[in-house]
Amino acid sequence: KAGVTQTPRYLIKTRGQQVTLSCSPISGHRSVSWYQQTPGQGLQFLFEYFSETQRNKGNFPGRFSGRQFSNSRSEMNVSTLELGDSALYLCASSETGTHNEKLFFGSGTQLSVL
């Protein structure tokens, strides 16, 4: 089975722009979660989607949004980028998203905001 695929691997944007990141989960996995990793902050939960519905949301401003398609692929959007949005964005998938399921992560998208 192919793993979780995230595109693009690297992105450079300027303040005020918007960005869309893409995630293809493992085949058969219906839950997709997004995390932001910054130095010293660990992995901060952004949101989780299951069957095209946002099921959980972390403590991030409304500039961060996402969606999930019928094939379980997910996109994350950040509007009006700020310097502090520079981070590694990780996508993870699991079969049903129950709380004790293992997460399988992609390699991430490294976003730099200049």
Added chain:
Amino acid sequence: DQQVKQNSPSLSVQEGRISILNCDYTNSMFDYFLWYKKYPAEGPTFLISISSIKDKNEDGRFTVFLNKSAKHLSLHIVPSQPGDSAVYFCAATGGTYKYIFGTGTRLKVLA
């Protein structure tokens, strides 16, 4: 507030010795704990987990210990190998909480 804490940002250990990585949590609702390992330029990969009904889980060189009364878990790696050099994240789930991660500990195993 950080509900899952890894107070040691880094740790260096000689090859062949034991590595002990620690994690503390504050929320009594957490009932399942996991450790993930992350190499540079890769996503985290699952290492080992433990349910709150247990106090120890072992998988090869990796053992996780859970002390519920102290709200503390630790990961032991014996013997440590240079390939174990990575960042280790502990994570907790339970109740309405989905995967709260710690800030990570960078382990360096010296040859």
